[in-house]
Amino acid sequence: MKLNINGKETELKVSDDMPILWAIRDVAGLTGTKFGCGMAMCGACTVHLDGQAIRSCVTPVSAAVGKKITTIEAMQEDKVGKAVQTAWQKIDVVQCGYCQSGQIMSATSLLRQNPKPNDADIDAAMSGNICRCGTYQRIRAAIHEAAEKLA
Amino acid sequence: MNDMINLSRRGFIKNTALVAGGLVVAFSIPQAKRFMGVANAAEALTLPAPNAFLRIGKDDSITVMLAHSEMGQGIWTTLPMLIADELDADWSKIKVEHAPAAPSYVHTAYGIQITGGSSTTWSEFERYRQAGALTRALLLQAAAKQWKVPVEGLRTENGYVINGTQKLSYGQLVETASQLETPKNVTLKKPEQWKYIGKPTKRLDSADKINGTAKFGQDVQFDGLKIAMVARAPVFGTKLKSYDDSATRKIPGVIKVVQVPTGAAVIAENYWAAKQGREALKLVWDEAAHERPDTAQLLKQYQALAQKPGTQAAKAGDIASASKKATQTVSAEYVLPFLSHAPMEPLNCAVKISGDGCEIWTGTQMQTTDQASAAKILGLKPEQVKIHTQFLGGGFGRRANPRADFVSEAVEVAKAANMPVKTVWSREDDIKGGFYRPMFLHRASIALDKQGKPLAWQHTLVGQSIIKGTPFEGVMIKDGIDATSVEGIADSPYVKGTANHQVHLHSVQSDIPVLWWRSVGHSHSGFVMESLIDELAHAAKQDPLAYRRQLLKDHPRHLAALNLAADKASWGKPLPAGVFRGIAVHESFGSYVAQVAEVSVKEGEVKVHRVVVAIDCGLAVNPDGVQAQMESSVAYALGAALTSEISFKDGNVAQSNFHDYQVLRMKDMPRVEVHIVKSNEKMGGVGEPGVPPLAPAVANAVFAATGKRIRRLPIGDQLA
Numbered sequence: 106m107k108l109n110i111n112g113k114e115t116e117l118k119v120s121d122d123m124p125i126l127w128a129i130r131d132v133a134g135l136t137g138t139k140f141g142c143g144m145a146m147c148g149a150c151t152v153h154l155d156g157q158a159i160r161s162c163v164t165p166v167s168a169a170v171g172k173k174i175t176t177i178e179a180m181q182e183d184k185v186g187k188a189v190q191t192a193w194q195k196i197d198v199v200q201c202g203y204c205q206s207g208q209i210m211s212a213t214s215l216l217r218q219n220p221k222p223n224d225a226d227i228d229a230a231m232s233g234n235i236c237r238c239g240t241y242q243r244i245r246a247a248i249h250e251a252a253e254k255l256a
Numbered sequence: 257m258n259d260m261i262n263l264s265r266r267g268f269i270k271n272t273a274l275v276a277g278g279l280v281v282a283f284s285i286p287q288a289k290r291f292m293g294v295a296n297a298a299e300a301l302t303l304p305a306p307n308a309f310l311r312i313g314k315d316d317s318i319t320v321m322l323a324h325s326e327m328g329q330g331i332w333t334t335l336p337m338l339i340a341d342e343l344d345a346d347w348s349k350i351k352v353e354h355a356p357a358a359p360s361y362v363h364t365a366y367g368i369q370i371t372g373g374s375s376t377t378w379s380e381f382e383r384y385r386q387a388g389a390l391t392r393a394l395l396l397q398a399a400a401k402q403w404k405v406p407v408e409g410l411r412t413e414n415g416y417v418i419n420g421t422q423k424l425s426y427g428q429l430v431e432t433a434s435q436l437e438t439p440k441n442v443t444l445k446k447p448e449q450w451k452y453i454g455k456p457t458k459r460l461d462s463a464d465k466i467n468g469t470a471k472f473g474q475d476v477q478f479d480g481l482k483i484a485m486v487a488r489a490p491v492f493g494t495k496l497k498s499y500d501d502s503a504t505r506k507i508p509g510v511i512k513v514v515q516v517p518t519g520a521a522v523i524a525e526n527y528w529a530a531k532q533g534r535e536a537l538k539l540v541w542d543e544a545a546h547e548r549p550d551t552a553q554l555l556k557q558y559q560a561l562a563q564k565p566g567t568q569a570a571k572a573g574d575i576a577s578a579s580k581k582a583t584q585t586v587s588a589e590y591v592l593p594f595l596s597h598a599p600m601e602p603l604n605c606a607v608k609i610s611g612d613g614c615e616i617w618t619g620t621q622m623q624t625t626d627q628a629s630a631a632k633i634l635g636l637k638p639e640q641v642k643i644h645t646q647f648l649g650g651g652f653g654r655r656a657n658p659r660a661d662f663v664s665e666a667v668e669v670a671k672a673a674n675m676p677v678k679t680v681w682s683r684e685d686d687i688k689g690g691f692y693r694p695m696f697l698h699r700a701s702i703a704l705d706k707q708g709k710p711l712a713w714q715h716t717l718v719g720q721s722i723i724k725g726t727p728f729e730g731v732m733i734k735d736g737i738d739a740t741s742v743e744g745i746a747d748s749p750y751v752k753g754t755a756n757h758q759v760h761l762h763s764v765q766s767d768i769p770v771l772w773w774r775s776v777g778h779s780h781s782g783f784v785m786e787s788l789i790d791e792l793a794h795a796a797k798q799d800p801l802a803y804r805r806q807l808l809k810d811h812p813r814h815l816a817a818l819n820l821a822a823d824k825a826s827w828g829k830p831l832p833a834g835v836f837r838g839i840a841v842h843e844s845f846g847s848y849v850a851q852v853a854e855v856s857v858k859e860g861e862v863k864v865h866r867v868v869v870a871i872d873c874g875l876a877v878n879p880d881g882v883q884a885q886m887e888s889s890v891a892y893a894l895g896a897a898l899t900s901e902i903s904f905k906d907g908n909v910a911q912s913n914f915h916d917y918q919v920l921r922m923k924d925m926p927r928v929e930v931h932i933v934k935s936n937e938k939m940g941g942v943g944e945p946g947v948p949p950l951a952p953a954v955a956n957a958v959f960a961a962t963g964k965r966i967r968r969l970p971i972g973d974q975l976a
């Protein structure tokens with residue numbers, strides 16, 4: 106199966122029903138995207154499919170054919186993604202860090218759709234991403250920070 | 257786990273060495289003497305070999321080896337700060353690695369390699385600074401030798417040794433330094449000379465954790481490594497009788513199925529194939545006549561036990577005669593559920609067995625017991641088992657298992673499969689897989705005098721022991737009391753301050769596996785104690801803050817935290833309509849934390865708007881790290897207080913994933929303000945002590961808002 110991952114056409118030997126998560130992690134070896142729940146309940150596996158945030162743990166690779174998959178590994182080359190990462194470091198958001206790839210992918214998607222979100226917008230957009238270390242307050246602050254820098 | 261501290265002097269180290277399969281843990285622990293008053297530790301101070309804790313490269317890089325595991329709590333940054341200050345290091349040159357599992361890295365107080373009990377920073381405060389200071393002394397000597405000048409005229413700054421206008425970088429001195437003998441004495445800097453300690457410092461693991469390059473156990477991949485998923489018993493304690501894997505073996509990507517002590521393991525090329533293969537297994541479990549726990553039944557059992565005398569954990573005075581003088585008596589029953597740790601990274605462990613050894617890649621909080629367990633399974637010596645500690649995607653106690661459950665199982669799978677494997681747990685495996693915070697029931701009866709002060713305090717706890725049946729049993733259960741069951745009650749300043757008191761414990765036997773969950777016994781006792789105090793204040797018709805101040809008048813550290821939180825939260829001043837305050841203060845793991853929660857209740861829904869936290873942890877090495885841990889504790893504890901619960905129905909765990917084991921999400925995160933008490937008192941921990949006061953502060957605010965006393969967690973729909 107041919108998949109476009111981070112701008113590269115990649116040939117992967119996978120079954121149609123394999124979730125994108127496992128194709129990019131176990132087969133393509135890109136481990137920045139994380140497994141958290143396997144049923145779209147936690148957001149750790151969030152990637153972009155044609156720029157939209159999706160939960161890769163429940164989206165089969167067949168749904169990605171002819172589309173562009175973008176993962177955390179490519180966020181440094183993305184204007185919004187880079188601003189989000191910079192804000193994350195400035196606010197020192199991370200703790201264990203395991204959920205943060207997904208948080209950053211969701212935050213980037215939010216800022217693309219809504220360049221100036223308020224707290225309620227952030228809560229609505231980010232409540233699908235669980236962080237067990239409870240970095241939520243800093244995530245809110247970092248999203249505001251990124252929005253300001255991008256404005 | 258705090259109680260290990262006291263137990264260490266009763267031979268914890270020796271006994272642990274014994275149970276750990278003959279592993280000899282011989283280590284001088286000067287810090288333990290200082291912090292814990294360990295007897296017979298007065299021999300000459302043994303300085304740590306600096307090479308074990310840091311390496312300096314010819315490229316000037318300084319690699320700090322962590323004896324503990326980074327699981328979010330921030331020691332990846334805090335321990336290097338200790339070294340950097342004494343070494344006069346260039347902070348930009350610092351690199352960090354997890355140390356291997358080896359005797360050099362055993363905990364200075366607990367005697368095994370462990371990350372737990374909120375103890376890393378205080379337990380390493382001397383050792384890491386000494387390692388930095390020793391290395392600096394060596395580099396100074398090396399420079400003196402190279403320049404052929406007396407060492408006294410030299411100084412160090414930001415990664416260089418300086419002699420007037422001449423300077424040599426640490427990297428340039430490594431070779432000479434390596435030929436010198438380590439100094440016998442070293443003087444540590446005074447606090448006023450610290451450049452890093454005590455200053456808010458940004459995390460060193462931040463960059464790798466935001467670009468996907470940080471390696472967690474889950475991310476370990478190498479040629480030949482296969483993925484394994486284990487089908488485990490649905491009812492705890494039952495065994496696999498037989499299985500049929502004919503459908504499994506037809507699934508593309510499945511390699512084989514092997515039986516292991518915990519069940520049947522499907523080995524596959526990737527997770528997806530392993531998962532499908534496991535679903536296709538036909539399994540028969542030996543469930544006949546086996547205990548099938550049920551939460552409703554357990555509650556009845558616990559309630560009945562609480563009416564009877566248990567094992568005595570504390571006693572003073574005479575409750576019966578004191579109660580006769582009482583003006584009123586407050587009696588209450590509190591119930592807290594089993595809880596899953598649910599770290600974001602599901603458990604996993606990669607194992608490669610070779611002829612004369614074994615390598616393990618995982619995120620663990622307890623390397624020594626993992627290593628010993630693996631060695632025992634394989635018939636190896638512990639030193640033949642190499643553990644490569646990866647970043648932990650959350651720990652909260654789940655990855656510190658004295659039974660080494662997930663590591664032992666992975667070793668069994670790799671051994672049976674005869675190939676390198678990484679076991680991966682699904683979220684369902686994690687939620688249903690046990691090692692929960694034990695369910696606890698408390699029954700208390702407190703007699704008050706005319707002024708509303710406690711005259712007599714009778715308290716009975718019912719719940720499973722975390723320690724019983726583990727290698728730590730011999731040293732951590734004393735006179736039938738597991739100290740982790742009664743911590744926060746038997747040693748509470750309120751109970752001990754009541755002249756007549758009695759604390760009893762019923763340790764319930766069950767096959768449900770239990771474990772320490774962030775703040776251990778304090779996770780239930782803090783809620784019960786600080787809710788009870790609120791009940792007493794109400795009965796005494798006193799302000800909850802004033803009432804606490806009076807009972808804690810001889811406990812300055814409690815008071816300092818309490819007063820700071822109350823002041824910053826403007827206790828007593830008006831709030832917006834519909835918003836109410838609750839307060840709590842609790843000591844655990846050597847730190848004192850007070851919290852004021854601002855809460856509203858609308859249509860049965862609790863909304864926490866703001867939490868003001870004050871902590872006295874002694875010296876805050878990285879104040880920003882302390883702040884982060886307080887924010888984290890509020891979020892972790894609030895999810896548990898509002899919605900989290902593991903329950904049993906006909907032997908099965910009723911929850912399975914984040915839809916029914918609900919944890920805190922962004923929309924419910926309150927504004928958290930953290931204030932650190934300026935303190936020169938003994939250092940305590942910060943990873944756990946922020947957890948216990950949160951639930952009672954919220955529940956006390958709920959009482960202020962609604963008049964309904966929350967005596968069961970989670971709050972759930974109790975207010976609907």
